[in-house]
Amino acid sequence: NDKYTAEQHRPQFHFSPPQMWMNDPNGMVYYAGEYHLFYQHYPDSTIWGPMHWGHAVSKDMVHWQNLPIALYPDSLGYIFSGSAVVDENNTAGFQKGNEKTLVAIFTHHNPKTQKQVQSLAYSNDKGRTWTKYANNPVLPNPGISDFRDPKVSWYAPEKKWVMTLAVKDRVHFYGSPDLKKWQLLSEFGKGNVGAHGGVWECPDLFPLTVNGQQKWVLFVSINPGGPNGGSATQYFIGDWNGKEFKNSNPPQTTLWVDQGSDNYAGVTWSNIPASDGRRLFMGWMSNWFYANQVPTQNWRSATTVARELTLQNTPAGIRLASTPVKELQQLWQETKTIKAQEISSTLDLSKEYNLTSPLIELNLNFDVAKSSELLLTFSNTKGEYVNIGYSVPAKQLFIDRTHAGKTNFEPRFAKKHVAPLILQNGKLNLHLFLDVASVEVFANNGQLVMTDIFFPNEDFTQVKVSTKGAAQLLESQAYPLKSIWKEA
Numbered sequence: 112n113d114k115y116t117a118e119q120h121r122p123q124f125h126f127s128p129p130q131m132w133m134n135d136p137n138g139m140v141y142y143a144g145e146y147h148l149f150y151q152h153y154p155d156s157t158i159w160g161p162m163h164w165g166h167a168v169s170k171d172m173v174h175w176q177n178l179p180i181a182l183y184p185d186s187l188g189y190i191f192s193g194s195a196v197v198d199e200n201n202t203a204g205f206q207k208g209n210e211k212t213l214v215a216i217f218t219h220h221n222p223k224t225q226k227q228v229q230s231l232a233y234s235n236d237k238g239r240t241w242t243k244y245a246n247n248p249v250l251p252n253p254g255i256s257d258f259r260d261p262k263v264s265w266y267a268p269e270k271k272w273v274m275t276l277a278v279k280d281r282v283h284f285y286g287s288p289d290l291k292k293w294q295l296l297s298e299f300g301k302g303n304v305g306a307h308g309g310v311w312e313c314p315d316l317f318p319l320t321v322n323g324q325q326k327w328v329l330f331v332s333i334n335p336g337g338p339n340g341g342s343a344t345q346y347f348i349g350d351w352n353g354k355e356f357k358n359s360n361p362p363q364t365t366l367w368v369d370q371g372s373d374n375y376a377g378v379t380w381s382n383i384p385a386s387d388g389r390r391l392f393m394g395w396m397s398n399w400f401y402a403n404q405v406p407t408q409n410w411r412s413a414t415t416v417a418r419e420l421t422l423q424n425t426p427a428g429i430r431l432a433s434t435p436v437k438e439l440q441q442l443w444q445e446t447k448t449i450k451a452q453e454i455s456s457t458l459d460l461s462k463e464y465n466l467t468s469p470l471i472e473l474n475l476n477f478d479v480a481k482s483s484e485l486l487l488t489f490s491n492t493k494g495e496y497v498n499i500g501y502s503v504p505a506k507q508l509f510i511d512r513t514h515a516g517k518t519n520f521e522p523r524f525a526k527k528h529v530a531p532l533i534l535q536n537g538k539l540n541l542h543l544f545l546d547v548a549s550v551e552v553f554a555n556n557g558q559l560v561m562t563d564i565f566f567p568n569e570d571f572t573q574v575k576v577s578t579k580g581a582a583q584l585l586e587s588q589a590y591p592l593k594s595i596w597k598e599a
């Protein structure tokens with residue numbers, strides 16, 4: 112644990128692999144009181160290579176226990192992204208004894224032919240050991256080069272499994288009674304619906320209720336073609352009849368789960384009990400533009416914090432909102448109330464409120480109706496800083512990491528990222544998490560999210576707010592956070 116507090120840029124309350132390469136979260140499933148997290152992993156290098164499924168479990172999505180690698184490459188190829196389900200009714204017939212079977216549905220990628228097929232593995236011991244199905248693959252390749260990332264869920268009205276699969280820049284839906292025989296149901300993505308700047312990957316389909324009505328949300332990661340360059344996750348809102356997804360918005364509507372540059376390939380947890388009822392999400396906190404180059408030593412990358420997804424009514428229509436899960440409140444070391452006040456030029460939060468931790472959650476509420484720009488600046492003694500800001504005339508939220516430390520490892524890294532955000536009566540809420548090498552900003556109750564990573568040469572321990580034109584700081588809180596490594 113001392114190792115993880117000593118390593119430069121190591122996240123202190125996000126999941127990161129103990130060592131070597133990580134990309135997408137995989138097989139996220141809740142079973143027997145544990146949140147499972149598998150992940151794309153190459154145990155021999157900090158650079159992407161032959162993919163395995165790394166594994167960790169958690170009781171709260173905050174503190175993680177690392178487990179041995181779950182799936183190794185085999186004669187069918189590398190183990191690419193996929194999902195896991197609890198086979199409650201033993202539809203696949205893998206169950207032995209009373210323990211329900213966990214079934215992983217993943218892509219086998221043949222490195223020689225570059226062809227991809229879908230396969231199964233199962234566990235009868237709460238995910239501790241895995242057996243590959245003897246008759247893999249269960250879904251052969253129909254002659255298409257990009258054919259991957261199965262996300263499977265149980266569709267109760269028809270007592271069948273539904274798989275969403277990324278196929279070039281389309282989603283294919285398949286159905287199965289037993290996870291072994293799959294039948295194509297429909298295709299989504301024709302006619303220029305949504306963004307097509309790159310290949311579609313890691314889809315997910317799930318219901319959410321809004322206005323007492325059930326809508327279906329389809330997530331599709333896209334790389335490149337994200338709103339701020341490179342990798343990002345778009346979503347569609349519509350209806351699902353067990354066979355086809357019907358988009359409720361005009362085809363040119365492009366919606367994003369997160370408009371920062373570092374939230375990719377995220378999907379939601381399977382099998383969350385109805386008594387909980389939340390739709391829970393985690394993404395990979397990096398971007399293929401520079402994931403292999405980021406300046407960390409012993410490991411590469413981390414996941415986002417776990418987030419709860421909901422649908423909300425907005426002036427533009429029904430939209431997704433993401434908020435940090437309440438379990439993160441365990442990290443609060445103390446609660447500091449920041450008093451309401453006018454900020455005419457600068458408020459030094461570090462000095463006024465003795466905030467000196469590079470691990471911090473802030474929930475700041477502003478009225479910026481009379482100001483033109485508001486900046487929240489995290490900085491260190493080396494003159495490095497990251498700015499999180501709102502431009503009133505441009506109606507944009509932004510994160511600028513141009514001066515945030517090490518940036519020259521890849522030319523597309525040093526950027527200011529912007530996203531549209533329309534305020535009601537000048538009210539701006541910034542709920543954010545700073546963790547050594549990342550910031551996740553949930554603006555206006557999670558209506559807009561921006562996640563960015565950065566690599567300062569010394570931790571950011573100073574924070575101030577500055578404005579052009581007076582802004583009102585309304586009721587606000589600051590929470591210095593604990594490190595999960597020091598606690599463990």
Ligand code: FRU
Nearest residue numbers: 135151162191192259312376
């Ligand atoms: C997304 C992705 C997936 C693929 C995996 C390979 O980041 O490209 O489409 O399954 O990573 O590691």
